[in-house]
Structure formats: structure tokens, C-alpha cells
Amino acid sequence: MTMKKQPVKPEFTLKMFEVLGGVWLAGCVKTAAELNIADHLADGSKTISSLAKETHSNEKALYRIMRALSSVGIFEESENQTFALNDFGAALQTDVPGTAKNFVLTIMNEHFPAYGELTYGVQTGKIPFDHIHGLPLWDYYKQYPEIGENFGKGMTGMSGTELKGIMENYDFSPYKKIVDIGGGNGVMMYAILNVAPGSSGIIFDEENVIQKTTELIPQDLKERCSVAIGSFFEKVPEGADLYTMKWIIHDWSDDECVQILKVCYEAMPKGAKLLIIDAVIPDDSLNQPHIAKLLDIVMLACLTGRERTLSEFKVLLEKSGLQFNRLVQIGTEAKSIIECEKI
Numbered sequence: 386m387t388m389k390k391q392p393v394k395p396e397f398t399l400k401m402f403e404v405l406g407g408v409w410l411a412g413c414v415k416t417a418a419e420l421n422i423a424d425h426l427a428d429g430s431k432t433i434s435s436l437a438k439e440t441h442s443n444e445k446a447l448y449r450i451m452r453a454l455s456s457v458g459i460f461e462e463s464e465n466q467t468f469a470l471n472d473f474g475a476a477l478q479t480d481v482p483g484t485a486k487n488f489v490l491t492i493m494n495e496h497f498p499a500y501g502e503l504t505y506g507v508q509t510g511k512i513p514f515d516h517i518h519g520l521p522l523w524d525y526y527k528q529y530p531e532i533g534e535n536f537g538k539g540m541t542g543m544s545g546t547e548l549k550g551i552m553e554n555y556d557f558s559p560y561k562k563i564v565d566i567g568g569g570n571g572v573m574m575y576a577i578l579n580v581a582p583g584s585s586g587i588i589f590d591e592e593n594v595i596q597k598t599t600e601l602i603p604q605d606l607k608e609r610c611s612v613a614i615g616s617f618f619e620k621v622p623e624g625a626d627l628y629t630m631k632w633i634i635h636d637w638s639d640d641e642c643v644q645i646l647k648v649c650y651e652a653m654p655k656g657a658k659l660l661i662i663d664a665v666i667p668d669d670s671l672n673q674p675h676i677a678k679l680l681d682i683v684m685l686a687c688l689t690g691r692e693r694t695l696s697e698f699k700v701l702l703e704k705s706g707l708q709f710n711r712l713v714q715i716g717t718e719a720k721s722i723i724e725c726e727k728i
């Protein structure tokens with residue numbers, strides 16, 4: 386069969402270059418993160434030769450990486466191949482609140498090969514990450530604790546982009562007992578307890594994660610914040626008046642989500658609320674860019690999950706017996722709060 390062809394317009398061939406540029410730049414960002422370039426620049430601008438010496442790198446090769454990054458505003462180049470830290474580059478510093486460094490390393494290390502195998506996922510309906518690594522993501526993090534710990538730090542860093550919006554747009558103060566399901570290293574719970582001094586909280590996650598979380602609870606919150614270990618497919622702490630789940634539901638298939646939500650339903654007293662904090666794809670966004678449509682590719686490559694529209698979330702709630710109350714916007718495309726209730 387001969388297929389009809391449409392003429393190619395060169396400007397669109399060039400536009401493909403821009404798309405691929407995302408991959409090349411992401412490679413440069415990974416190198417900058419691995420070489421701790423932002424930390425090296427934190428105490429002042431440096432020539433490429435000093436930077437190369439400090440990072441044990443080849444000066445000419447490092448210059449090309451730094452020039453590419455500065456061309457899009459990550460770091461700033463001045464005369465004599467000198468580089469300075471700017472706000473964009475500062476997001477790659479090590480161990481500072483809100484850093485993107487650990488998330489960059491997650492996406493560019495263990496996740497990255499899965500993006501090259503999306504066709505495998507599309508044609509088999511299976512998960513590229515599992516195919517490449519031989520085990521599912523959450524088991525992988527248990528098997529390689531250091532990589533798992535970096536993932537946890539990555540989540541904590543990315544949380545910095547949304548916690549202010551969550552705290553400003555949702556009133557946590559009426560709740561006495563709050564459980565954060567899949568709460569990771571606990572950064573959202575600490576933010577909640579800081580704005581709701583009358584509340585106590587439990588961070589619930591799997592054992593490998595909670596071991597680290599236990600060390601991270603701030604001294605001034607220790608009396609009001611505890612941890613609990615378990616799987617949300619089996620049981621979650623009972624009797625709280627508020628349950629939260631940030632970046633949990635999008636990790637799982639519809640059937641798995643219904644199972645998790647039913648477990649929550651069982652643990653919730655009547656009148657208790659559950660907040661699903663996830664990206665919501667707008668129903669009317671045909672052909673429009675939205676961060677959730679890209680995050681969805683992370684789910685396709687690495688997990689059974691997917692990003693959803695509000696109507697799709699409502700189907701999950703209905704199947705689990707929970708009532709949808711309202712959608713709360715928090716000022717970023719990457720997350721909204723879906724408030725639901727056990728009636």
C-alpha cells in the first residue's frame with residue numbers, strides 16, 4: 386500500500402531540533418548535578434579552569450557543558466570563560482530546601498533508560514522500567530537503598546514548589562489528627578503541623594522510607610508528629626479526621642487506586658476527609674500544553690499509574706465509596722487538591 390505523504394516544512398524539521406534539545410540539555414543538567422557545579426559556584430564566580438580543577442574535569446569539555454547551560458539561563462557566563470551562580474543554577478545545589486538536584490538525578494539515572502523504551506511500553510502494555518531493571522520501581526528502591534534515599538530527597542525538594550500553595554489555600558487548623566499516606570520523608574506533614582498548632586500527625590509509608598523519616602522529624606514537632614509503617618494496599622492508621630495523599634494516586638492503575646482508596650475508606654471515621662494532591666489534567670485542554678501531560682510519560686515509563694482528569698478521579702472515588710467535595714487550586718499546574726469525604 387502506498388501511503389499519501391505531506392510535504393515537510395523545514396521550519397518544523399528545525400522545531401524537532403528544539404524538542405531533542407531537551408534531551409541534550411537534560412544531559413548537561415545531569416553532569417552539572419553530578420559534578421556539584423552549583424555548590425562550587427556558591428561562594429563566587431569561577432573561571433572554567435578553576436571549575437575544571439575543582440571537579441577533576443577536562444576543561445574544554447566542561448566549558449561546552451557550561452556554555453550550553455548558560456545559553457538557556459542555567460548559570461551565567463561572563464568574559465574569559467567565567468561562570469556565576471544565578472537563581473536557575475542555584476536550584477541544583479546540594480542539600481538546600483527546595484533543591485531540584487536529587488529529582489534531576491532520579492529522572493536522569495534510574496528512570497532515564499525507560500524513556501528510550503516507551504515503544505516497548507506502548508506495544509506490550511508493560512512497564513519499560515520493570516523491563517530494563519528486572520523489578521518494579523518501589524522494589525528497586527528497596528534493593529538499592531542509596532538510590533531510594535536520593536529519590537526521597539528528590540520528592541522533598543520538589544515539594545518545595547507547592548507547599549506554600551497548599552498551606553495558603555487549604556485550612557488544616559480544624560483537624561485534630563492527620564495521617565499523610567505515602568508521606569515519604571514527611572516534609573508536607575511538617576509544613577501542616579507548623580500552620581496547624583492544634584493538630585497532631587502521623588507519617589505513614591513503607592519501612593525502608595520511614596527509617597530515614599524518623600531521623601528527620603524536626604525537634605519542635607516531635608511531640609505532635611509520629612510515624613507508622615505499612616502498605617496502603619493492606620491497612621492505614623485508623624481514626625484520623627484528615628487523610629492526605631500527595632503524589633500517590635498518580636503512581637497506580639485505576640484498579641490499584643480503588644484498592645488503596647477502599648483501604649482508606651475502611652480506616653476513616655464518618656465525616657473524615659481525604660485530600661488527593663495530584664496534577665489534574667483540564668478536561669478542555671485539547672492540544673494545549675499542561676505539565677500533567679508530560680508527568681504522565683514518567684508514569685507510562687516507570688509505573689502502572691497515570692495522570693488523570695477530574696472526571697477520571699471522580700470515577701475512582703465513586704468506586705471506593707468516597708464523596709467528592711471540591712477541587713482546590715493551589716497556584717501551580719503540577720498539583721491541585723481534590724477534597725473528598727466519607728459520608
Ligand SMILES: C[S@@+](CC[C@H](N)C(=O)[O-])C[C@H]1O[C@@H](n2cnc3c(N)ncnc32)[C@H](O)[C@@H]1O
Nearest residue numbers: 540567568569590591594615616617618631632
Ligand atoms: C511519589 S512518592 C510521594 C512521596 C510524598 N507523598 C511526596 O509528595 O513527596 C510515593 C510514596 O509512596 C510510597 N509507597 C509506595 N508504595 C507504598 C505502599 N504500598 N504503602 C505505603 N507507601 C508506599 C513510597 O515509598 C513513596 O514515599
